Amino acid sequence: xxxxxxxxxxxxxxxxxxxxAKDKKPIQDMALRxxxxxxxxxxxxxxxxxxxxxxxxxxRWMVEAxxxxxxxxxxxxxxxxxxxxAGLEVACKKGPAIINSTTAxxxxxxxxxxxxxxxxxxxxxxAIDENGIANTVDAKLEIGMRTIAAAMExxxxxxxxxxxxxxxxxxxxxxxxxxxLETIAQFKMLSDPPPHVVVGLxxxxxxxxxxxxxxxxxxxxxxxxxxxxxxxxxxxxxxMNEMITAELLMNKSIYxxxxxxxxxxxx
Amino acid sequence: xPLPDATEKWTMAINEVAVGAGPDxxxxxxxxxxxxxxxxxxxxxxxxxxPNRTVVAMEVWDRAPTDWAPPLMEALGDVVNSxxxxxxxxxxxxxxxxxxxxxxxxxxDFGNASPDDAAAVVKSVxxxxxxxLIIWGGGHDEKDxxxxxxxxxxxxxxxxLIGTIKEDNxxxxxxxxxxxxxxLIAESPIDINIAKQVNILASDMGFPPxxxxxxxxxxxxxxxxxxxxxxxxxxxxxxxxxDKMMAMPVICQVGQEAWRAKEAKATAEEFxxxxxxxxxxILWELTTAVSLLQAGADIMVMRHPKAVAALKxxxxxxxxx
Numbered sequence: 001x002x003x004x005x006x007x008x009x010x011x012x013x014x015x016x017x018x019x020x021a022k023d024k025k026p027i028q029d030m031a032l033r034x035x036x037x038x039x040x041x042x043x044x045x046x047x048x049x050x051x052x053x054x055x056x057x058x059x060r061w062m063v064e065a066x067x068x069x070x071x072x073x074x075x076x077x078x079x080x081x082x083x084x085x086a087g088l089e090v091a092c093k094k095g096p097a098i099i100n101s102t103t104a105x106x107x108x109x110x111x112x113x114x115x116x117x118x119x120x121x122x123x124x125x126x127a128i129d130e131n132g133i134a135n136t137v138d139a140k141l142e143i144g145m146r147t148i149a150a151a152m153e154x155x156x157x158x159x160x161x162x163x164x165x166x167x168x169x170x171x172x173x174x175x176x177x178x179x180x181l182e183t184i185a186q187f188k189m190l191s192d193p194p195p196h197v198v199v200g201l202x203x204x205x206x207x208x209x210x211x212x213x214x215x216x217x218x219x220x221x222x223x224x225x226x227x228x229x230x231x232x233x234x235x236x237x238x239x240m241n242e243m244i245t246a247e248l249l250m251n252k253s254i255y256x257x258x259x260x261x262x263x264x265x266x267x
Numbered sequence: 268x269p270l271p272d273a274t275e276k277w278t279m280a281i282n283e284v285a286v287g288a289g290p291d292x293x294x295x296x297x298x299x300x301x302x303x304x305x306x307x308x309x310x311x312x313x314x315x316x317x318p319n320r321t322v323v324a325m326e327v328w329d330r331a332p333t334d335w336a337p338p339l340m341e342a343l344g345d346v347v348n349s350x351x352x353x354x355x356x357x358x359x360x361x362x363x364x365x366x367x368x369x370x371x372x373x374x375x376d377f378g379n380a381s382p383d384d385a386a387a388v389v390k391s392v393x394x395x396x397x398x399x400l401i402i403w404g405g406g407h408d409e410k411d412x413x414x415x416x417x418x419x420x421x422x423x424x425x426x427x428l429i430g431t432i433k434e435d436n437x438x439x440x441x442x443x444x445x446x447x448x449x450x451l452i453a454e455s456p457i458d459i460n461i462a463k464q465v466n467i468l469a470s471d472m473g474f475p476p477x478x479x480x481x482x483x484x485x486x487x488x489x490x491x492x493x494x495x496x497x498x499x500x501x502x503x504x505x506x507x508x509x510d511k512m513m514a515m516p517v518i519c520q521v522g523q524e525a526w527r528a529k530e531a532k533a534t535a536e537e538f539x540x541x542x543x544x545x546x547x548x549i550l551w552e553l554t555t556a557v558s559l560l561q562a563g564a565d566i567m568v569m570r571h572p573k574a575v576a577a578l579k580x581x582x583x584x585x586x587x588x
Contacts, residue, residue: 256463
């Protein structure tokens with residue numbers, strides 16, 4: 001399971017304050033905490049407090065700060081091409097990166113796929129196109145296929161593509177989790193080798209009361225459906241233990257009596 | 268129609284373990300062996316690197332075996348009466364690349380030699396040969412915990428490979444190998460879950476996984492070999508797929524298992540239809556070894572000089588790109 005840690009995000013107060021104060025330390029501490037908790041990739045998001053014109057510069061600064069403490073893959077999280085490019089320029093000097101993300105709108109694919117090729121990065125493709133979020137399994141698959149085709153045209157390996165079916169909050173769209181689960185299973189059959197499949201896990205529980213329970217339950221169900229990457233909070237240790245256990249039950253790892261400890265210490 | 272590309276992309280390589288230390292590293296060995304480092308299944312050279320070939324070790328006992336088959340004893344000759352002479356013959360006459368000194372005589376039922384006696388044997392073998400040394404306990408947990416640390420101490424600096432630790436008996440030997448900077452063999456009873464668990468337990472004590480070798484238990488051709496093969500292969504697949512607690516090189520006790528089989532040691536008089544007993548045991552040992560090579564074995568502990576020579580030939584052939 002590829003865990004993309006979501007905590008370096010300007011939307012969180014401590015990170016937002018650190019950005020405002022140009023203080024690297026809280027960002028670096030969070031990076032190390034996420035890694036210690038089992039994150040494989042660190043998502044970097046400037047958040048919305050930063051004025052649009054300054055976001056590329058802030059992204060560059062956040063990535064620099066993170067790169068001072070780790071060579072782990074970084075997920076450069078922005079819909080804006082210039083912000084993503086700024087992040088990649090720094091991130092890829094000292095380690096791998098993932099572009100988070102592109103939609104399948106043709107102009108976006110035309111811009112972002114060459115960027116993934118240029119920097120040799122992974123890329124998350126959302127089930128969104130010119131018509132907005134795809135709501136049915138078929139529509140999501142059609143977009144997934146288009147994203148893979150665009151990757152191939154641009155010489156980006158399919159193994160570097162992360163398809164995101166777009167998971168909506170259960171509170172606002174109760175059909176979304178089930179449609180997402182079906183899509184996950186079918187995304188994996190789109191090509192050989194298959195693309196990765198990722199979701200932004202905490203979406204499912206937006207505005208709901210039992211946030212952690214919803215996140216955990218959906219994660220286990222999605223792993224059973226074949227999902228192999230997730231953007232979530234690795235500091236939620238109950239969530240992480242359920243993830244490790246679900247993967248074990250799917251025979252993705254070898255059982256040992258100390259399997260939880262083994263995963264946390266040795267990956 | 269072009270053939271589809273069937274190569275796998277593995278995420279992780281097997282750890283590379285160095286056994287033996289020369290004068291530049293504080294030891295006295297004239298050769299150092301490196302095992303592991305594979306980033307593909309065995310001999311799939313088109314798919315990924317296999318930087319080190321499988322190494323052939325020969326068994327040397329601290330006391331002359333009493334129940335080995337006559338063809339084996341004849342091939343080894345009188346040297347079996349002296350561990351130092353035996354080790355020297357393995358290096359100079361039989362072409363061994365490592366010595367596996369088995370301290371059978373320390374077992375309470377097979378001579379009960381003291382830790383000091385065993386340590387003296389280790390010293391004599393180190394003096395007689397420049398090959399890297401594997402030191403294997405007599406198979407009695409409590410006694411091994413007294414004997415092996417002592418042997419590790421007198422061999423400090425030689426970077427030996429010492430074993431075995433087990434799920435319920437690992438602390439003493441792990442601590443002593445950590446202190447004397449030896450490599451460690453982790454044993455499990457043909458059980459992949461326990462194999463992983465022993466590795467975790469030792470690494471929890473601070474022992475570097477990069478200095479461990481897995482002994483998943485060995486089977487002989489016709490005697491559980493298929494099961495052993497499957498377990499080894501599954502472990503290797505998990506390791507190549509990223510499981511760090513399975514990414515250790517593997518050691519196989521080929522001679523011991525093969526020569527336990529009736530087919531290897533029965534006389535021609537008992538089973539005339541089974542053919543020449545001089546050749547049969549060698550073939551049994553060799554065939555067992557060749558099968559295990561395919562499962563991903565990195566160190567083969569052998570007994571018969573002819574089986575050793577033939578196995579080295581097979582390995583050289585398989586390593587050709």
